[in-house]
Amino acid sequence: MSIDWAALGQVFGVTLVVTVGIVGLFTVGIAGTSRKAGQEGAAAAVAAPAAGARAGALAAFGLCAVAVAYGIYLIVAG
8 A cells, every 4th residue: 555645745735725715714704794893992882894894704605605515515426
């Protein structure tokens, strides 16, 4: 039995990059939907995120869902 170390390293590298990318994308989505405190301090009203931030967050969550669906497709089809 022989192990192809180059192929194993390539799989490890791609997996690491894709995992960090998806987690980063999900983090952008969470940050885009979070509420922001006003400038006056803790007693100030909490403002809802802007429409652009919410749209970007939804796009980030959508890309995460597409990546998960593609992964499930690869598992089932393979």
